[in-house]
Amino acid sequence: MIALLKSINERRELLQLLVVRNLKIRYKNTSLGFFWSLLSPIFLIVIYSVFLGILKVPIPLPVLVTGIIVWQFLAMCLGDSLNSILGNANLVTKTAFPRIILPLSMVKANLINFMLSFVVLFVYLLATPSVEFGPLYMLPFVVLTQFALCLGVALLVSCSNVYFRDTEHILSMVMLAWFFMSPVIYPLELALSKAPEFLHKFLFCNPMFGIITSYRICLLSDANPGAAWIAISYVIAWSVLFIGIAVFQKLEPGFGDEL
C-alpha cells in the first residue's frame, strides 16, 4: 500500500497531466467548452423544477437535485471507467507506468466536474428560502468517502472490462438497479417508511444510501437516521476502495498481454 502511494507520488506530474487531458478532451471541439460543467447542472435544476411542478411529484426540489448531482458523480465515473484502461490501450502497451494512474486520473477529473456542479448546487440552495444548511464542516469527509467509493468501483470495473467485455452490459443493468436502491429520486423517509424495520440496516449496506443521506444532512438539515447506520455505508465505501486496489494490482501485470 505504501509502495503504491509512493509510486503514485513519483508520477504525480503524469497524474496531473492525465487529469487535465481528461477534462480538456471532454469539452474539446465544443464552443462553450468548460462552461458545460456549469451549464449542465443549471439546466438540470431548471428542467426538474418545471416538470416537478407539472407532475406534482411528492419530493421537494432541493432534495431531488442534491440526490441527482451526487449520483451523477458516481454514474460518470462508472461510465468512464469502462474505457479508462481499454481506451488507453496504446499507452498501456507502449509505455510503463503504474496503471492505477489511469482510473485515478479519470475519477479525479470527474471529481473536479462534480465540484463545479456542486458550486451551482450550492448557489441554488443559498437562493432557495426554504433551505437551511446543516453541519457543512462535515462535507469534505463526505466528498472524500464518495471519492473513495467511486475510485474503488472504477478500479474494479476498469480492470474487469479488460478481461470480460461483458462488463459493459452487466454494468448498465447494475447501475439501473443501484439507482433505484439509492435515495436519489425519493427522500430517505419514504424508503424508511416503506421498508420493514429489520431491513433498514441492510439499506445502508448500499454505500450510496449513507452518502446521499449525509449530503442531505449537511446541505438540507435532513433528519439524521442514526450515526451507526451511516457508519455502515462508510465502512463499506472504504472497503470497496481497498478491495478495488487489491484486485487491480493483482490483475495489472496481465493488461499488456490482454490488450
Next chain:
Amino acid sequence: MGNENTIEVKGMGKKFRLRAGGTRTLKSSVLDALGIRSGKKEDFWALKDVNFSVGKGETLGIIGANGAGKSTLLSLLAGTKTATEGSIKTTGIISSLLELGAGFHPDLTGRENVFLCGALMGIPKAKMTAQYDAIVEFSGIGSFIDQPVKHYSSGMYVRLGFAVAVELDPDILLIDEVLAVGDSDFQRKCIAKMEEFREKGKTMLIISHDLKTIQSVSDQILLLDEGKVVGIGDPEELVERYESITRKKNAKSLQREWGTGEAKIAGVEFFDKDGNVTDKFMWGDPLDVRIDYESSKKLDNPVFGFAISDEEGHLIYGNNTQLEEFQVGSIDGKGSLKLRLNEIAMATGTYLFSFSIHSEDHKTNYHRVDNLFPIAVESTKEFEGCCHMPCKWGNIKT
C-alpha cells in the same frame, strides 16, 4: 561504472495463453470453471530461458524471423508486459521507440502531447521544459506544434514521436523497426542521432530486419529463433547463422520425401575445397558431397541421382549415375557415395539439393528426397541468369 550492466536478463520466459475463441467472455470463463471447454486453451511460450546482459554504452541488435519473440522481448524490457518467469533488471530511464508517437492523443496539441509523453516516461517537468525547444527543432514541425496532432501528416507525427523519444535523453533506447518509416532524409537523421547516442555512452537495443545496418551498428547481436536464444555475440557471425537458419526454413516448405524404402538416403554432407563441412560456397570452387545410404536388402545396380533447384524449387540441373555411366554395383546394408561438382557455376543465392535412389529400369523408386539440402552460393562473377556457362567472345575477320 564502466563495466556495469544496464540490462540483465536471467532465465526469463514469457508464456501466452492462446484461446481459440478470441476474447474471454463471462460465458467462456464460467464454462472453463465448470470444466466444460468452450474453446481449446493452449500455452505458448513466446520466449523461454532467455539470458543475456547489456553493458552500459553497448548497442545490442536483436534479429530473428517473424514470430521469434523480438518484439515481445522489447515489450518486456520496456515494462509493458510482465515476464512469466525469471528476472529482468534495467537501470535508468528507458525510452522506447516501439511505436513512434504511440502515446499521442489526436485531440491534444503537439505541445501538450510532448509534455504528456515526457510524463509517461517519468521525466520531471522542469527537464521537459528545458528540452522542449530542442524537441520542436529536431522534429522540424515549426508552428504546427500548437495544432492538434490529428491535423498532422503521418510524417510529422512520426518525426515528433522520434524527437520526443531521443531528445528526452534516456539512458536506454529501445528501437523496434522504426528505421523503416519516414523518408530517406529522416532516416539519415535517425542514424546520425543513433550515432550520437553511442558516443554519449547510452545503451541501445535495436530490432531490425535490415541485416546490413544492424550488423554495422551493433556491438553484439542476439539471435532469437522460436522464442529461444540461438546465440549472442559477434555481429558478423550471428548474422551468418541467422541467414543459414532462414535458408533451412525456406527450404522446408519445398521439401518432399517418398519412395518404397528398400534403400534409403541416410545422410548428406557438403564439403568445401578444404574438406570442411559447410553449406556456404564461393563461385568457381569445387563442391564435394558425401551421400550415405542404407538398404534393407540386396539391390543390383541402383541408380543414384541428384538435382539442384533454386529457392522457388525450379530445377536448374540434374544428373544421375546411369547418365554418367557410373556403375554403383550391388548394394546391401550401409554404404556411401561421393559426388563432385568441379566448379560451382551458379549466381549468388540459395540452392536446394535433391537426391534419389531408384532401380536400374526406373520402375521402382526406392527413396527420393526433394529440396532437403540447402546451400548458399556467393558469386563474384557477374552474369545474367542463375547459372554460368563458360563462353568466349571473338571477332570474325571478313
